[in-house]
Amino acid sequence: METPIPPAAAPVPAVAPAATIPEAAAQPVYITIDDFLKVDLRVATITHAENHPKADKLFKLQLDVGALGTRQICAGIRGHYTPEQLTGRQIVIVANLAPRALRGETSCGMLLAASVEEGDVRLLALLTPSSAIPAGAKVG
Numbered sequence: 001m002e003t004p005i006p007p008a009a010a011p012v013p014a015v016a017p018a019a020t021i022p023e024a025a026a027q028p029v030y031i032t033i034d035d036f037l038k039v040d041l042r043v044a045t046i047t048h049a050e051n052h053p054k055a056d057k058l059f060k061l062q063l064d065v066g067a068l069g070t071r072q073i074c075a076g077i078r079g080h081y082t083p084e085q086l087t088g089r090q091i092v093i094v095a096n097l098a099p100r101a102l103r104g105e106t107s108c109g110m111l112l113a114a115s116v117e118e119g120d121v122r123l124l125a126l127l128t129p130s131s132a133i134p135a136g137a138k139v140g
Contacts, residue, residue: 042136043129046088058078059083059086065109091111
């Protein structure tokens, strides 16, 4: 049975920035299937991880994305993992995100992770394949 989609007739009211309201109170922002199909999710293997030289919360990650080649991304997961824990690990990335400079380093993609605040602690988990799969495999 399909889940009904709420009608789009009523405009979504303006809300405070997400950081200032609890997740449960946030209004969902719906996208179309056409929007979703634009996102290219791929499996990548981290070949090298190091601390970003100009940011305390960022790692510079070198990735193997199979036929898409190699690339660098910067990820704000420092403090949750060590470079040794990341090297060799497979992750899921947004492969077609426009490159962006982050503190002087170019990031060509974004990794996917889940996070939740529990008191003063932020728990974070990388989204990974449940078993080894070739780098560059399409997710979706």
